[in-house]
Amino acid sequence: MPLILFAAPTLWPEYRDALPDALSDAGIDARITLEADPAQVDYIVYAPASPLQDFTPYTRTKAVLNLWAGVERIVGNPTLTQPLCRMVDPGLTEGMVEWVVGHTLRHHLGMDRHIVNPARVWDPTCPPLARERPVTILGMGALGSACADALRSLNFPVTGWSRTEKPGQLHGEHGLRKALSSAQILVTLLPKTPETENLLNADRLSLLPNGAVILNPGRGALIDDDALLNALDAGHICHATLDVFRVEPLPQDHPFWSHPRVTVTPHIAADSRAVTSSRVIAENVRRGEAGEPFLHLVDRALGY
Ligand code: NAP
Numbered sequence: 001m002p003l004i005l006f007a008a009p010t011l012w013p014e015y016r017d018a019l020p021d022a023l024s025d026a027g028i029d030a031r032i033t034l035e036a037d038p039a040q041v042d043y044i045v046y047a048p049a050s051p052l053q054d055f056t057p058y059t060r061t062k063a064v065l066n067l068w069a070g071v072e073r074i075v076g077n078p079t080l081t082q083p084l085c086r087m088v089d090p091g092l093t094e095g096m097v098e099w100v101v102g103h104t105l106r107h108h109l110g111m112d113r114h115i116v117n118p119a120r121v122w123d124p125t126c127p128p129l130a131r132e133r134p135v136t137i138l139g140m141g142a143l144g145s146a147c148a149d150a151l152r153s154l155n156f157p158v159t160g161w162s163r164t165e166k167p168g169q170l171h172g173e174h175g176l177r178k179a180l181s182s183a184q185i186l187v188t189l190l191p192k193t194p195e196t197e198n199l200l201n202a203d204r205l206s207l208l209p210n211g212a213v214i215l216n217p218g219r220g221a222l223i224d225d226d227a228l229l230n231a232l233d234a235g236h237i238c239h240a241t242l243d244v245f246r247v248e249p250l251p252q253d254h255p256f257w258s259h260p261r262v263t264v265t266p267h268i269a270a271d272s273r274a275v276t277s278s279r280v281i282a283e284n285v286r287r288g289e290a291g292e293p294f295l296h297l298v299d300r301a302l303g304y
Contacts, residue, residue: 002289003040004032008047008067014274019045022278026286043285044082048073055079062288065281067272069143070219071298072192084298085284088142091273096189099217099269100147103241104156104185107213108133130155136183137161138176138199139190139218140169141304143270147187159183163195163302180207185215192219193303202227211238217269220245225256232261243269 006012006019012034023030030043038057046052047067055064056079063083066074071086106112109127135151137144140160148158160169161179170179176199180186186208190196200214200223208214214237216223225246231237241263242256248267256262284294298304 002028002030002042002285003036004030004043004045004285005036005041005052006032006034006045007050007052008045009034009051010049011047011067011274015045015278018274018278019281022275022282023285025279026282028282028285028289030285043288045281046074053077053079055082058082063284063294065284066298067277067281069270069272070191071304072219075298075300075303083294084300085294085296086298086304087272087277087280088296089272089277089280091276092270093143093146095270095273096143096217097146097150099243099265100187100189100215101150101154103215103263104135104151104187105154107185107215107239107241108156131157133157133184134159134182135185135187136179137187137189138179138222139188140166141189141191144187144189147189156185176204177207180204181209183208183212185213188214188216188218188222190218190222191304192221195303197221198224200224200227202230205231205237208237210236212236213238214240214242216240217243220248229255229259232259237261239263241265243267 006015019032039059041058041061044058044061044064045067046064061082063085064080066084066086069087069092071084074080075084108130133156135156136159137148138161140148140162144160148160151158159179159182161175162169162171165171202224205227228240232240239261243265244267250256250264256264287294
């Protein structure tokens with residue numbers, strides 16, 4: 001019977017029922033514990049805020065199963081030699097699609113003009129159709145491609161950019177510049193890695209069309225804060241809706257809080273949902289026990 005260490009104690013109330021249920025549905029008879037002799041642990045369910053930081057004594061552990069999609073806070077841990085799996089949770093994906101579509105529609109339709117209109121201005125200008133509003137998504141992984149599908153189903157022309165070459169998508173520096181230059185709405189869904197940090201610097205932001213809107217539910221470090229503030233002050237970028245930040249919670253005195261062209265959402269775009277993410281954990285335990293390859297393995301060298 002495999003021993004699973006649930007090393008994210010603050011999340012345990014959410015998973016107390018969901019994880020055993022999912023394991024039982026997957027036909028796995030496992031013991032789940034919040035504390036264990038490291039030498040006995042077969043799997044570690046992990047979240048970045050976990051007190052567990054030294055993986056050295058976990059000598060028989062077959063995999064560390066992350067509850068979050070982002071792994072930047074664990075992937076570089078030098079004591080972690082066990083396979084690391086990230087979370088690709090249908091519930092989390094659904095949440096991200098809703099956040100991205102909602103904020104895209106807010107800016108596309110210019111909803112703010114009508115929601116806050118103290119001067120009672122009667123401006124009958126109709127917004128363009130979605131088909132006339134090009135959207136670019138940087139990062140076409142589990143989340144970026146689901147958002148692209150949802151936006152395309154509403155007729156937004158979506159350009160996708162990612163690291164590797166794929167049909168119908170852009171890649172590389174030339175592809176990035178092309179993707180930025182057409183983006184009236186830019187969505188950043190890249191992981192934080194050494195290659196993506198400050199990807200959107202002043203030079204690349206300057207490629208966006210005048211009046212572009214940025215939605216960043218990826219990671220704060222993808223965008224150079226000062227370059228973004230300069231582009232917002234200049235009016236070149238019309239608005240930035242930011243869910244993630246270099247420091248979280250966003251410090252009270254950070255200029256993003258008070259900037260009239262910035263909307264701050266407190267890292268709520270998408271959370272792992274206990275029922276659906278437990279099924280992903282259970283499937284990976286099943287695979288581990290059957291000697292099958294794990295799902296969603298992280299490439300340590302690439303950092304995602
Ligand atoms: P994923 O499936 O691993 O996809 C990552 C995408 O980024 C892939 O398309 C990948 O390209 C691309 N990429 C990585 N490095 C790149 C580079 N150097 N240049 C160009 N493209 C690069 O990840 P995911 O599940 O979609 O999640 C993406 C990120 O969303 C997470 O890492 C996390 O930071 C963030 N997130 C935020 C929240 C929130 O609540 N705000 C919730 C969950 C996740 P390839 O396809 O070529 O590999």
